[in-house]
Amino acid sequence: MYKIIPHAYDTEFPWNTTISERIEKLLKGKKQGKRNAVYLYELADTSTFRYRVYNVCQALDLSIEWNGVYFFASEMKYLIEYIDIIDVLVIARFRWTQELSSLISKFKSYGIPVGFESDDMIFDNSEVGLIMNTLSVEESSERYDYWFSYLGRMERTLQECDFGITTNDYLSKIMSEKTGKEAYVIKNFMNRLQLEVSDDYYEQKKRQASSEKFVIGYFSGTPSHINDFRVVAPELINVLEQCPNAILRIVGFLTLPKGFEEYVEKGRVEQLQLVNFVDLQQLIAEVDVNIAPLMINRFTNCKSELKYFEAAAVGTITCATPTFTFNQSIKNGVDGYLLNQGEWSGKLLEIYNDKNKNNMEIIKNAKQKSIDNYAFYNMVGDTNAVFDKVSR
Structure with missing residues (x-):
């Protein structure tokens, strides 16, 4: 964090x-x-x-x-x-x-x-x-x-x-x-104000190391994303079980599926209210990894990649489902990660342990892409x- x-x-x-x-x-x-x-x-x-x-x-x-x-x-x-x-x-x-x-x-x-x-x-x-x-x-x-x-x-x-x-x-x-x-x-x-605050937060992150807490951010926005969250829920529970310092941050309205009760009681699940688009960039900047799980179907393939570039702009790694648009925008392992079901917990644990020694390069590449393609x-x-x- x-x-x-x-x-x-x-x-x-x-x-x-x-x-x-x-x-x-x-x-x-x-x-x-x-x-x-x-x-x-x-x-x-x-x-x-x-x-x-x-x-x-x-x-x-x-x-x-x-x-x-x-x-x-x-x-x-x-x-x-x-x-x-x-x-x-x-x-x-x-x-x-x-x-x-x-x-x-x-x-x-x-x-x-x-x-x-x-x-x-x-x-x-x-x-x-x-x-x-x-x-x-x-x-x-x-x-x-x-x-x-x-x-x-x-x-x-x-x-x-x-x-x-x-x-x-x-x-x-x-x-x-x-x-x-x-x-x-x-x-x-992104518009001018969004870029201005994002650049500030990116520079702040460059000057510090993450704290002991490892925060996974899910910026759902609305309760309509519950089926998307279910795609990754069991694997998030597995990460919380294996990583005592891991915290799940949820921003927006979301009713958690069964299995998270223990972690909510222990304060290891943060549920924050919706914020405006400027303050959202701060909340994304504070986390270690941004997750964007989605069901894959005709409707979700139409969704844009904004959850990727909003995180990239502030220097936060994104793990996303390989929908049409995420496949087009994210180069897997270079400026983000594309994950199918069964791959989420392994990749999140890898980022947590920093075993790949590649996190900073991915953050740098993603930031540059956010400017080149989305400014x-x-x-x-x-x-x-x-x-x-x-x-x-």
Whole structure:
């Protein structure tokens, strides 16, 4: 475990700007000769909105070709008012409404391309059973009504759009097959504040050695990951049994399966509440290893690699299930570890005992990859390229 001094920051909601400020940014972009890519999202949040909308717009701030601005459901009237200076409209994970449909039709009548953005496979009603099972959703009429409605409305929005944008090739292929339209990839990546605090924590870790406590971090976020946690639970218990100094840190809402009671009583399982995305980087930096177990199926293969690069940025080793995206992002044994069931306890014990003498090299490689592949300022070219294609 590492002792990390918190990094000072002004706000955990850097995207909280006024409608006047965002309209001014739209006008400024046009004056500068840039093309305006406008995102429409229902209501700002710290997960999908941050990664798929705010971060992309921040990357485009460094572009000489494109300008990114976001608006919300309650602000649709402004999109009509300023339609003449908008070049592309991207509707991000937005449930269909009649008002939204009318907006899409209006933009199409002006010849402006309209896209649908999603970071999950949440636009196909035929996948309801798989999704509910993966997320451990209780089966009931109310739950079925919710999920069929949610996916159905997302699907309707997608079908009315001209193209799609997703986080990885696996998900983009599914989206294209669903619609017969092109679906492009803009990877998840880190914003300026996230990188700033992460760099600070990485440097702090470089100046110290881990304490006697060996902390395994599981940053679940929501209780829907219980089935993912079960993938590794027996092997975590084995590590706790064999390593008296090992502690399991869980951040988020998770009901532990049977077998952990003894370790909870002994204080060897920490269960911490959800924190904002800035403070999360500190909690990840404090642990010795980050675990990202997942069931492997069509839904989880669509997930992005953010749990890897968030840890890599602060100098924490990641052990992950070899889903499609983790396979694409992690080079096993070089900048992280890819583990199947039956391999987790052995690898965690190896890291604990530092027998491979390779941990520092892996941390260094992963940190460099987090900058090269997932820093907002290195994603400008890829983002420009997508908007160039959809605007032709």
